[in-house]
Amino acid sequence: MASRVFEETVLPHLDAAFNYARWLTRNDAEAEDVVQDACVRAIRFFPSLRDEDARGWLFAIVRNTWFSRVSRRTGAANALSLDGNGVDPADGALDPEARLLQQNVVGRVRAAIEQLPVDFREALVLREIEGMSYKEIASVVRVPIGTVMSRLARARDRLSAVLKPSSLPMERVR
Amino acid sequence: MRCDDLERDLDAYVDRELSTDSAAALREHLATCAACRLRVADRHVLGRLVRSVPYHDAPDRLHARVAGRVQRVRFVSHVLTWAAAAALVVSVGGALLLRSTASRDDAATVEDVVDSHVRSLMAEHLFDVRSTDQHTVKPWFLGKLDFSPPVVDLASAGFPLVGGRLDYVSGRPAAALVYERQKHTINVFICPTSEIRLGMTERSLRGFHVRHWVRDGMAFWAVADLNDAELTEFARALQAT
Numbered sequence: 001m002a003s004r005v006f007e008e009t010v011l012p013h014l015d016a017a018f019n020y021a022r023w024l025t026r027n028d029a030e031a032e033d034v035v036q037d038a039c040v041r042a043i044r045f046f047p048s049l050r051d052e053d054a055r056g057w058l059f060a061i062v063r064n065t066w067f068s069r070v071s072r073r074t075g076a077a078n079a080l081s082l083d084g085n086g087v088d089p090a091d092g093a094l095d096p097e098a099r100l101l102q103q104n105v106v107g108r109v110r111a112a113i114e115q116l117p118v119d120f121r122e123a124l125v126l127r128e129i130e131g132m133s134y135k136e137i138a139s140v141v142r143v144p145i146g147t148v149m150s151r152l153a154r155a156r157d158r159l160s161a162v163l164k165p166s167s168l169p170m171e172r173v174r
Numbered sequence: 175m176r177c178d179d180l181e182r183d184l185d186a187y188v189d190r191e192l193s194t195d196s197a198a199a200l201r202e203h204l205a206t207c208a209a210c211r212l213r214v215a216d217r218h219v220l221g222r223l224v225r226s227v228p229y230h231d232a233p234d235r236l237h238a239r240v241a242g243r244v245q246r247v248r249f250v251s252h253v254l255t256w257a258a259a260a261a262l263v264v265s266v267g268g269a270l271l272l273r274s275t276a277s278r279d280d281a282a283t284v285e286d287v288v289d290s291h292v293r294s295l296m297a298e299h300l301f302d303v304r305s306t307d308q309h310t311v312k313p314w315f316l317g318k319l320d321f322s323p324p325v326v327d328l329a330s331a332g333f334p335l336v337g338g339r340l341d342y343v344s345g346r347p348a349a350a351l352v353y354e355r356q357k358h359t360i361n362v363f364i365c366p367t368s369e370i371r372l373g374m375t376e377r378s379l380r381g382f383h384v385r386h387w388v389r390d391g392m393a394f395w396a397v398a399d400l401n402d403a404e405l406t407e408f409a410r411a412l413q414a415t
Contacts, residue, residue, distance in 0.1 A: 003244045016242060018232035032236050039240045109223045109370065127189060128224040131282040134191050153185045156220055165219035 006046050010025075013055040014039075016130060017062050023125045024066050026114050038065040056132070059140045112162045120155035123148055177204040180210045188217040188291075190342060198299070221345045283344050283395070284377045284384050290341050291361045291382060291397040292349070300352055300359065302339035311338045315349050323349035323364040323413075324392065331411040333360065343395065353408070360398040360408060367393035374409060376402075385409040 017038065021031040038061045049057050113121055119141075126132045126140065137148045180203060186192040187200050200268055204211050234278045294300050303314040312325035329336040333353045340348040341363060348365035371388040378384065385396040396409050 007241070007244055011237075011240065011244070014237060015229070015231045018236065019230040022230035028230075028233075031230070032233060035236060036230065036239060040243060043243060105223070106226055108230070110227045113224065113227065124224060128210065128221050128345070129227075129229070131286075134186075134189065149186055149191070156217060159224070160216060160220055163220065163223060165216045165223060167255070 003043070009049075009054045010039075010042055010046070010058055013058050016055055017058050018067040018099075019129065020059055020122070020125065021062050021066060023113070023121060023129075024063070024118065034062060034066045034069065036070075037064040041065060053136065055130075056136050056140050060142075063140060071128060112159055115133060115162075116158060117157055120151050120158065124155040124159070127152055175197045177203075177207065177210055179203075180207075180213065184213060188214065188221070188345060190345070194293070194296075194299075202256060204262060206324075218345065218347055225344075227301060279384070280375065280377070284379055284386075286344050287361075287363050287395040287397050288379045288382050289386060290343070290363065294339070294341070294350065294352075294361055295359060300339065301337035304337040306337075308335060311335065311351070313357055314338065316338075321349075321366045321392075323351070323397055325349075325351060326412070326415045328408070328411050328415075331408075333408050333411060343393075355398075355400055355404060355408070358398055358400045360396060360400065360405070362397040362412065363397070364392050366391055369393065374406075374413075376406070378402075387413060389413065 010043070018031055018035050020027065021034045024101070025031045037127060038058070041064075042058055042061050045061065094096070113124060116124065122141065123137060126137045127134075134145045134148045138145045141148065143151075180187075180200060183192055183196060183200055187197060190197075192200065192312070230402070276280060303311055305311050305314075306327065306329070308325045308327045312322070315323055315325075315338065325335070325338070329335070333355050335351065336354050337352045338413075339350050339352070341348050341361075343363045345366050346365050348363045351362040351364065353360040353362065367388055368391075369388055370385075373387070375386040377386070382397055382399055383402055385405055385408075387394050387409070394409075394412070396405060396412070398405050398408070
């Protein structure tokens with residue numbers, strides 16, 4: 001019976017969980033693995049979910065699952081910075097597919113977000129794409145609200161520097 | 175409020191996480207400072223860009239695999255977990271009902287417009303332009319938005335236009351038109367959309383009713399504490415113009 005409630009409360013957020021995991025991992029296959037593992041944990045932890053927001057609760061599990069996978073794999077803390085100075089992916093080394101993507105605006109935006117350090121990237125995705133409040137983000141990421149705000153500001157400053165929003169012709173059309 | 179202060183509050187303002195007082199001070203500054211207006215506008219454009227990236231939906235096989243796991247768990251579930259689950263249904267059932275009947279975006283936007291509606295009534299910032307004349311209200315938006323919202327008076331249908339203001343829907347600038355019905359205030363939020371949607375969506379949240387429709391590239395959200403039938407009547411009257 002608990003499983004029926006799980007289906008009704010948690011499964012509706014599976015797409016959102018995958019989207020979040022995909023932005024964290026930047027990789028389809030890995031995002032799928034992370035979400036599947038996270039769901040196994042979520043089923044186990046489910047009785048501990050009370051009247052919290054189920055989406056935020058699932059996101060926190062996705063995030064923990066991914067962090068523990070990465071730290072197990074690299075065995076080092078340096079892969080994930082919590083101060084935003086993490087290891088960026090190779091900026092210059094875009095593969096042909098990525099280069100093709102960059103030719104359109106959406107591709108450029110996606111690439112620019114993917115280049116952000118993970119702390120900035122997740123704050124931006126949770127705010128802009130998932131529409132979460134600072135408080136909700138703070139509870140998923142487990143940092144103070146002020147940190148959420150400064151990560152968002154820095155994410156947007158970096159993105160602005162790359163995308164130069166005021167110069168994009170697309171915005172005149174829409 | 176100076177440009178330096180805007181630096182500090184810019185994101186909280188754009189995300190509407192700023193206190194009403196600070197937001198009002200910031201808006202006052204924006205009225206006189208073109209450079210800061212541009213910075214706010216850039217943030218909004220940036221938000222739209224980020225949201226233009228397609229959502230990564232979970233692949234079907236992942237849905238199937240997770241659902242399969244839940245099914246297996248079902249056989250071993252037990253009376254105690256049932257009791258915990260029952261408590262959960264009572265506590266979050268209401269919120270989830272809304273989530274599951276509306277799409278993810280819709281539910282978030284409904285919350286957004288209801289919040290804006292409430293804020294407009296509480297902060298007594300209902301109007302930027304107060305006029306019952308549509309020919310005064312419409313031009314007022316000129317130069318303040320990058321689109322021209324349709325503005326019509328519905329006094330003949332029993333819903334007089336009383337004014338308008340700038341507001342935000344999902345972080346995007348929107349025109350808010352204010353109508354009245356007896357003592358009730360109706361906010362209509364209008365912003366451009368690329369979505370194509372037929373018919374009218376009806377939602378309710380925290381005692382407010384919401385009607386949403388799309389016409390000619392504009393998304394409309396009508397919010398009020400009117401009764402359901404009256405708000406539908408209002409929405410139909412507006413759509414008929």
